[in-house]
Amino acid sequence: MDPTSDSSPASISSEDLDDATEEVLRGIQEEVDAAEQQRFERAAFQAQRFLEDRLLVHRRRRSDVVRQLDEAQARRNAAVGSEGRTEAEGRVLQLDTKLTEVDAAIDKLDRRENETFKRFHEHIHHRRYQPPTVERLFEVGIEIR
Numbered sequence: 226m227d228p229t230s231d232s233s234p235a236s237i238s239s240e241d242l243d244d245a246t247e248e249v250l251r252g253i254q255e256e257v258d259a260a261e262q263q264r265f266e267r268a269a270f271q272a273q274r275f276l277e278d279r280l281l282v283h284r285r286r287r288s289d290v291v292r293q294l295d296e297a298q299a300r301r302n303a304a305v306g307s308e309g310r311t312e313a314e315g316r317v318l319q320l321d322t323k324l325t326e327v328d329a330a331i332d333k334l335d336r337r338e339n340e341t342f343k344r345f346h347e348h349i350h351h352r353r354y355q356p357p358t359v360e361r362l363f364e365v366g367i368e369i370r
Contacts, residue, residue, distance in 0.1 A: 254357055265353040272345050280334050287327045294320040 297320055301313035333339060337346075 250359060257357075261353060265349055268345075268349040272342055272349065275345075276334055276337065276339060276342055279339065280331065283327055283331045283334065287324065287331065290320055290324045290327055294324060 294317065297313060297316045301310060301317050304310035304313050337343070
C-alpha cells in the first residue's frame, strides 16, 4: 500500500513536534554559541586591555611623581634658610602623599579591583553564560489533505 495515497489526515503527536523543535533549537544554539564565544573573547580582551592601559598611565604618572620627588628632595637638601627648607619640605610631603596614592591605584589595578573593570567583567560573563530562554510566540496548526 502506498503511504501517499492514504486518505486519512496525517497526525503528528505533540511529543514528536516538541522533540523536533528541541532538535532544531539545539542546532541553532550551537551556531549562536560559537558567535557568542567569539564576542565574549573580544570583550574579555578589551577589558584586559583597559586594565593594561590604566596600569600604563599610572606607572607613567608614578615615574613623573618619583622624578618630581627626587627634585624636591634635592631642593630641600640644598635649601639654606629655614623658610625655604620648610617650603621644600612641604612639597616633599605633598609629592610623597601623591606617590602613595598612585602606588595604591597601581596595586588595586594589579589585583583587578577597578570598579569599571569589575562591572564590565560581570556584565560580559552574565551575558555569555546566561542560560538561553525559549519562548513560544504562537502555535500553528497544519492540516495536510
